[in-house]
Amino acid sequence: MTLSRRTVLAGTGALVLAFSLAPARAQTETGKGEGPRKRGLPGSLDDTPRLDSWIRVGPDGAVTVLTGKAELGQGLKTALLQIAAEELKAPLTRLSLVTADTGRTADEGYTAASHSVQDSGTAIRHAAAQVRALLIAEAAGRLGVPAERLRAEDGAVLGPGGARIGYGDLVTDALLTAEAQTASSLTPAAEYAVLGRPVPRIDIPAKVTGGAAYIQDLRPPGLLHARVVRPPSYGAVLIEVDAAAVERLPGVVKVVRDGTFLGVVAEGEWTAIKAMRRLAASARWRETASLPDAAALPDALRALPSRDSTILERGAAGGAGTVVEGTFTRPYLAHGSIGPSCAIAEWQDGGVTVWSHSQGVFPLRRALAGLLHLPHDKVRCIHAEGAGCYGQNGADDAAADAALLARAVPGRPVRVQWMREQEHAWEPFGPGMVASVRAAVTPDGRVADWTHEVWSPSHMMRPGPPGALLAAREIAEPFPPAPPVALAQPEGGGDRNAIPLYAFPNARVVHHFLPEMPLRGSSMRSLGGYLNVMAIESTVDDLARAAGWDPVAFRLRHLTDARAGAVVEAAAKRFGWGRGPARAGRGFAFARYKNLEAYCAVAVEVAVDRETGRVGIERVVAAVDTGEVVNPDGVANQIEGGILQAASWTLFERVAFDRTRVTSVDWSAYPILRFSAVPRSVEVHIVAQPDQPFLGVAEAAQGPAGAALANAIRDATGYRLRDLPLTAGRIKAALGA
Structure with missing residues (x-):
């Protein structure tokens, strides 16, 4: 595969999308907010109502389904294609899916909180049903018969006397630019041909045969390999490091230091690993003992300043009866991703394209644009599956590392792969x-x-804000840490x-x-x-x-x-x-x-x-x-x-x-x-x-x-x-x- 910014931005279609940047409502884990819907449309259609933002039909009748959500191993790709195929009355083999990409898809925030089928699937279902209705209406006009006498089947519209017009012959540049309507003619459950069926997942074959299934597997032409040297502890300050000696090593392209952000770019991966280790060995840090006593973590948490809110008050307290009480504690939990975090970035023409297993490519784009002092249209983030990413692991941080290092060596893609000890020590944990x-x-x-x-x-400390990224706090001119977010009820944090x-x-x-x-x-x-x-x-x-x-x-x-x-x-x-x-x-x-x-x-x-x-x-x-x-x-x-x-x-x-x-x-x-x-x-x-x-x-x-x-x-x-x-x-x- 060839991953250059220019060729990727060209894409495979001609549709240019516009998205709403209206302020979010009350903060939720998906980053899209809650509150009154703007248009009363189902699912994510309410934010992105144009039908061709979700469904596109090519001249050959092939259908492209687009989603702003990402495949994280939950089977999303297969489920969304099933939904679209059912409502379009088109065979699954004629459908393909484009997942979260800031250059091509709707901004659906983070893929989180079990919202993907609920929000994106609902949008795609209604969009597909309305596209089917538009294609039938177009066929009715061409055939001169009422739409009620036509039906969609196998990627075509069928009519009296054996009339048949394929979707590719019906679609026009303007037909699917219509905005969605509040009501759709959805297929009833009794007529399902695809929904509710155990369709094999399309992402599994490569994962069980050793194919290129994950971002960790990608090796685009001209690839440079990079590693970062993370501090030994939170807040550690880099006193000195012998960067020049490492940069002279054969195969090393560049050593990058910006404040305490430290990385090395090399022609080969093993060269990058050896250079990282030598760089780490030469570094001297000043550390501070700032963590609580792990054995007394529950007490330490309850002793912290708190913002208190009563989220339920029903009836009167103090009812009589046999009392049962207890205190339950949970430690910090690691994601334990089997594949440590990885990202690829390429800097060209004053901008950067980043491939990442982030769960939110649009919020990541905002964070990277702030980190790199670039306008948003100079940053493109494309989701690529990662080997383990439920919640926020190190994916976004690896993307920031890759973008910073790619800026230092423009014109070639740079791959950053975290090491196991970096993933376990530096990812954002599930809180105690x-x-x-x-x-x-x-x-x-x-x-x-x-x-x-x-x-x-x-x-909820995901990007958006640049200060949510590790590298943004390590550079010489650091960004302040992102403010803590208390997610709103009824979903809560x-x-x-x-x-x-x-x-x-x-x-x-x-x-x-x-x-x-x-x-x-x-x-x-x-x-x-x-x-x-x-x-x-x-x-x-x-x-x-x-x-x-x-x-x-x-x-x-x-x-x-x-x-x-x-x-x-x-x-x-x-x-x-x-x-x-x-x-x-x-x-x-x-x-x-x-x-x-x-x-x-x-x-x-x-x-x-x-x-x-x-x-x-x-x-x-x-x-x-x-x-x-x-x-x-x-x-x-x-x-x-x-x-x-x-x-x-x-x-x-x-x-x-x-x-x-x-x-x-x-x-x-x-x-x-x-x-x-x-x-x-x-x-x-x-x-x-x-x-x-x-x-x-x-x-x-x-x-x-x-x-x-x-x-x-x-x-x-x-x-x-x-x-x-x-x-x-x-x-x-x-x-x-």
Whole structure:
């Protein structure tokens, strides 16, 4: 592949798009805001209403679908093509997809918060349906028959007497420039030919055959390799470095130093690695012991200044009953991306093109334009898949590194690949958190009182602002750190899912937002939802136990949402809850992600080795309601992945640090779920909701799966452990207490 700025900007089509730059509404994780819709159009059409911003038809009848969202491994490409094919009545083989690219696609903010199918899929569905209607209307005019007598099929419009006009013969330059309308003639579920079918994912073949699947695999012609030397700790100041000696090494093109930003560009990758190591060895730094005591992190978090807000106040506090209370803690979590962050940048004609696995190419463009002092139209960001990127890992930072180094060697693409220790030490972690719950249950099994408090730093420190990037703070004229963002309810950040979906008559929830961040943190899959659901569902389990109720029946008693109850019942039935004695420990949990999107219930069976404290996950059964299902295999894949990720967080993961440095810089110091610890059986059952709106599913399982696992451990051991991770050592200590 040839990746030059000039050839890429030429693209494959002639459409030039214009996008709204209106101020965002209340800040959400997608970066697009909430509030009154400008045009009342469905999904992301409301921001970008032109139909040819989403659907283009070529003279040969080939269809290009465009999305501002990115494929992160969630199966988005396949799902969006299924949606478009269904409404266009065109074969999947004739469709191709362009994902997030600031030069070609709509600005849909970040690919985050399980919004991709909900927002972009909805936009593409309605755009495709309206394009189909326009093509039928065009054919009606040419054939001189009413549109009602025509139908779309197999990429063409068919009419009386065998009349057939292909889409490529119908489309004109102006036909699809129309703006979307509020109403669309959508295909009813009973007539689906593509939606709801388990279509194989188009991104998988290259990933399992060693093809060029990820940005880490790309090697465009003329490529230079680069490495950066990161400081040893937060706030470290570079005193001196022997850059000249490294620059004289054979194969080294340039050593770049700007303040404490330090990088090397070379002809070959191994040369770049050796030069990086020599450069690092010659550097002297001044460090400051500024980190809290890792052993007392929960206390350190609660001692920080906070901005407090009451996000739920219902009924009156202090209802009588048996009291259950406890404090739950979560450490900082690393993304643990299997492929360390990578980016490619090329500087030409006074501007830069960057290929990145960022989850937000438009916000990244704004950040890079600020960092490089360039107008936005001189910066183009193109998404390329990365080997592991749920939430904000080092992708945006690697893009900034690549752009700075490419500026120093214009005319050739520069590839920056982070090393493992850089990824583990410098990525933005999922923030440490504390949640405290106090509740009371009456003798007849009613929750009479509920108080939930959560302490959390920001979960949203992504670019936009240049100061969100590591390199922007390291250069000689640094940008100030980006201000902390408290994401708004109802989606929330650290307080995500802190409001229980259960109908508790007396309930109070307080969010203690912590503007200060002891360690660098930002978005990690499910944000605060994982710990808040853990705290809620663990406490609900303990309340049921205190009242002598079955945990599933207790949950159903306090749920008024019929779809929630159906998911709980489906998971319990499929698991065989209550039928016969458990071989070991059983746990159950439920949540509706953000109380807005997919419903998910999980049942878990575990065996705990009482000698070692090790947990074996015998069986997991999940039920999910995600509204209209595009690809059932994709839904199952996302729930299965969420279950495994939650198991890894719950049993193993914790960022380690001393008073100066992050110390968990390799896999031995940051253990994750291994194949030997994977559940022996995982089942996912979909509660079908045809003709209902799409609900985001990608992050629905983490909270319920983690909580169900914790409840199963409680059932197996007799002890409620509230400090994550629930390691074998902690379980053994509890059993021996």
